[in-house]
Amino acid sequence: MVAKAAALQKLIQSAVLKREWTDFETLLNRLNEVSAEMAVLEKDREALFAGFLPVPVELAGGDKGRFYTLCMRFTPEQRREIGEIYRSLKLEAIRVRLANEALLEYITEVRATMAGFFELAFPDRSGKIYTPRGTPVSHDMRSMVLNRRM
Template identity: 30%
Template sequence: MSIDTLSVKLANLMNEETILLDSISSEEEKLQKALRDNLWEDMEVIINTLSPLSAKMEKVEDARNSTYLKLKSKLNKNDDDGFYAVAMHMKGQNREDCLGGYRKMKIALLRMQGITAGIDQYVRTVGETSKAVLEEVFPHRKGRIYSSRGCEKPVQSDPMILNRHL
């Protein structure tokens, strides 16, 4: 393949990846709302929607990476050279398309990472809060309990049922 063909293919793959990142971000926003509102059934549907999107994303990412490495090789660039160093050796509109696609993809990725970090922080906070409440309600379960041999021993207690809407 020629440098021009690889450049066009790379720009198209970056645009496809951006669309997928936006789709995943949209689903993650729905997941975040479902988590916040304790809509467990909705969360299951959303997670099932995210799985095929993630699989498709992985395929597009692999294709984009492969195309980029071929382009880098055609341009005789080192492994240490970044994307912008490679893009500067493309011609006219192909360079503009690749640079624009790269910027859009990075913005979509940052958006998705922000949403994912928000979900992670929320889940950690709720988990830590629930653990702290349970330790206050059941102080005998707090910390670790050891046997006479010095091995950690599970706490013997009655099973507890928590309401989903806690």
């Protein structure tokens, strides 16, 4: 699932950098669907951990501590395999988060540059940017995916 989100994010980043807007909304919708699926999986993971380990998160050393406590129930071979999967998943999540932050920074800089240009060119608009439908553009720049935790 994280790999799927990473692939979609690369497509979105490429579309932004190349200014290919035809399928952009479709890509964002697909990314939102993947994000929703990941949220469901995260809830399932929490329920699984709660079922196996009734120890509160704080006493187990956080999610990472609970994960390794749960792994102690498996054989050494299984622990090693599960640990490798866990670490690779964490690394991929970090890569996706960093790519997302870089893309968001790029978009923020482009937007600030454009806003500065329009402020100088059209001072009567008071720095407002409008959509093609004539409504003011929101200045909310939330992250697209993996903004919470993994």
